[in-house]
Amino acid sequence: MDAQHNKQVRTLQREIAGMATSDGAGVKLMRSLGSSQFARLDPFLMLDEFSSENPGDYIAGFPSHPHRGFETVTYMLDGHMRHEDHMGNVGELKSGAVQWMSAGRGVIHSEMPQQVQGRLRGFQLWINLPAAEKMKPAMYRDIQAAQIPLVTLAGGAAVKVIAGSVTLEGTTVDGPIQGLSTEPLYLDVFLPPTSRISFDVTAGHHAFVYAYEGEVTIGTQVLKNHSAGVLSEGDTLELSSQSQATRFLLLAGRPIGEPVVQYGPFVMNTREEIEQAMKDYQNGTLTDAPV
Ligand code: CO
Numbered sequence: 001m002d003a004q005h006n007k008q009v010r011t012l013q014r015e016i017a018g019m020a021t022s023d024g025a026g027v028k029l030m031r032s033l034g035s036s037q038f039a040r041l042d043p044f045l046m047l048d049e050f051s052s053e054n055p056g057d058y059i060a061g062f063p064s065h066p067h068r069g070f071e072t073v074t075y076m077l078d079g080h081m082r083h084e085d086h087m088g089n090v091g092e093l094k095s096g097a098v099q100w101m102s103a104g105r106g107v108i109h110s111e112m113p114q115q116v117q118g119r120l121r122g123f124q125l126w127i128n129l130p131a132a133e134k135m136k137p138a139m140y141r142d143i144q145a146a147q148i149p150l151v152t153l154a155g156g157a158a159v160k161v162i163a164g165s166v167t168l169e170g171t172t173v174d175g176p177i178q179g180l181s182t183e184p185l186y187l188d189v190f191l192p193p194t195s196r197i198s199f200d201v202t203a204g205h206h207a208f209v210y211a212y213e214g215e216v217t218i219g220t221q222v223l224k225n226h227s228a229g230v231l232s233e234g235d236t237l238e239l240s241s242q243s244q245a246t247r248f249l250l251l252a253g254r255p256i257g258e259p260v261v262q263y264g265p266f267v268m269n270t271r272e273e274i275e276q277a278m279k280d281y282q283n284g285t286l287t288d289a290p291v
């Protein structure tokens with residue numbers, strides 16, 4: 001790419017509306033990406049938003065369950081969730097915190113709300129792993145709110161950089177999660193009324209926007225609330241709010257380009273590997289170190 005290259009602005013290409021569903025032991029949530037096998041965006045498999053002030057919608061949580069072959073990223077906006085896994089790890093996620101968990105060959109964990117009243121609100125994102133990393137040992141990181149850079153721009157926009165790096169008004173900001181092979185960029189953006197923001201997103205990476213408060217305008221197209229807006233190819237993004245403030249997530253990542261075979265919490269490349277995962281889970285060897 002030479003200096004003469006004119007930047008191509010990414011546009012809204014496709015909208016995946018959030019659908020009300022429930023998961024775990026009956027947690028009510030909105031699923032956009034991942035609501036069907038056709039609603040993925042390599043390397044992203046699924047995005048769930050949970051948001052309720054009614055404990056009945058979330059209190060049962062996500063009791064012990066397995067994962068293999070991908071990463072789960074839990075970002076809490078409000079509330080308090082505790083996770084425990086088969087390795088004996090225990091972590092507490094409070095407002096603004098993120099858990100980045102790479103299931104690799106296997107993790108068995110629970111994710112349980114630690115409150116009996118008040119609002120529980122947040123997201124769980126599933127990011128695929130390339131074949132070469134699907135059978136690696138499980139690992140995770142808890143990132144507290146204070147470790148996530150929050151940048152406030154001249155026009156009042158505010159950006160949290162959870163993963164990857166972004167250049168805003170000439171300054172590059174690095175999030176705490178770096179160095180993954182899918183090179184994820186994970187931003188949480190606030191725009192006050194009638195304001196705009198523009199930044200580059202690596203060309204060739206797949207990207208989407210998820211509006212969780214209000215609507216966001218992508219170029220000249222409006223993305224509805226609780227919808228994932230898949231972006232076209234390009235280098236840069238121009239996002240704006242209208243008469244109301246907006247909050248949205250921006251996700252981008254390097255596509256893996258491999259076949260995806262999913263059965264519930266197992267995401268592999270072939271049906272045989274899925275059958276092996278189910279066998280390993282039944283035999284109690286899902287999480288064992290390879291022999
Ligand atoms: Co889980």
